[in-house]
Every structure is written in structure tokens, then in C-alpha cells.
Amino acid sequence: MNYITTADTVTATMLTGFFVDWPNPPQPKTHVTLLQNSDYVVLAVNEEQQVVGFITAISDGVLSAYIPLLEVLPNYQHQGIGQQLVTRMFKQLEHLYMIDICCDAELRPYYEKLGMTSTVGMVKRNYRHQSGHLKHH
Template sequence: MPEFELIWNDETLKPEEFEGFFVGWENPPSPEVAYRAFKGASEYCLARIDGKLVGFITVFTDGFYIAYIPLLEVRPEYQRRGIGKALVRAAVERYKDFYKLDVLCDLRSVLFYQQLGFQWVSGATLVNTGRQSTGKT
């Protein structure tokens, strides 16, 4: 398995590279919607192997105080090779001088984030299921 590389805010990203992501989502976003969401994020980091997009993380931030991780995913066939942890560590390093780096996730993923130094706290979210595939149109 060739080594993966991490690239922040890769300008070469194309919508079609999102094919095969958002696994298990009831109403996954189209590649075009995913692409818009990345371009609207404050920053994103891509994991590539020989140019192929195998994982990503996105970040929203005010730029100096708090940062939030909305999306993290590694293609199923590339999981458990350290790519997910490397993406989170890259964000932790990038925002290490901020007050907080937050993420909202399910219980299984909390354990994953705890391995990376995050604390388990309570959270709340307001989900508009009917907009999962599109967001605001």
C-alpha cells in the first residue's frame, strides 16, 4: 500500500472525486453538493494516495479562537491504516493555538476522538433530515 499524503485546501479538488464517499448516509449529498460544502468550509484537508482521494476532513473556524470539524471520512477500503487519525492529528496541529477544537459525532466515533486527546462532553444538534442531500437550495 503506497503512503498517503495530506494536502490542505487542495485547489485541484473536483466534484467527481466524492463518488464513493458518504457511506451509510440515508440521503447522501451529490458530488456537486459535497464540493460546494468543501468550498464553503474555512479549510479542508485531503488524504490522497497516488492522487486518488481516499479521505478528508473539513473545518469551520472564526480564525483564531474556536474551530469545528463538520466532516471526516476515509473510504471503507482504505480504513484502519492510520489515515483517519492522521487527518485529525493534522487538524489538531493546525489549530493547536486556538482555545477549542470541537466535533459532534456518534458514540463509536467519540472513542476514536478520545484516542486522539479529545474529551467526551455532551452535545446537541438540530438535524433537518430532509435537507441531508442538498442543504439550502
């Protein structure tokens, strides 16, 4: 497995099978844009040059970062790829004070094993935009 920290060379054809169980998932072209627009990214790329896992972070570059997405394709789960993605992302963000992730309750033990602390948070979701909304400049 190759781990890269840029999405500059990623194409839509390299991004298939993600966003499992999302009722309205982003299309691969939108997925490329969200990867390229993230402040930090780590991608797991297999020998066939397909992305099999990814993690993104949005940051102010001074104090904080938020990790909105971590996903590994179903056929590649339980092989340590997710842990590698998180560990490599934490390394990129180690200069920051706070690194936050919002996750489902059943994922808390996973992130606790990686050194995170459980806390209380709030979210607002606009599900009508779940497939992505490309901002026009």
C-alpha cells in the same frame, strides 16, 4: 498517501464513494463545494489522484472551530488515514481555544485516543437538507 490542505484543485470525479449509509447523501458536486467553502480542510489523496479521506473545519478564526465531517472510504479504513487527517487538522487549529466534534457514542474512544475529552452536547438536524443546500448569494 498525499495529504493536502486545500480543495482548490478537487473535482467531483475525485470524490466517489463517500457518505456511506447516508439515506440522502450530497452529490460529488455539492461535496466539492462544501470542501471549498470550509475554513480548513485536509484531504488524503491516493496515487490515482482520488480523494480517499477528508476532514473539514468551520471556524471563527479567533477562539473556536467545529469539525463537522471526517470520512475515510471503506477500503482505506484501519490504515491510520483518519488519524493522520485528525492530527493534521489539529495542527492547523492549534492556535484556537476550542475544537469541537459531535460524534456517535461508539466513536468516543477513537477521539479520546487523539486527545479529545468527552462532553455533553446538543444537535438539531434538518434531514430534508441532508444532501446539501447551496446558498445563493
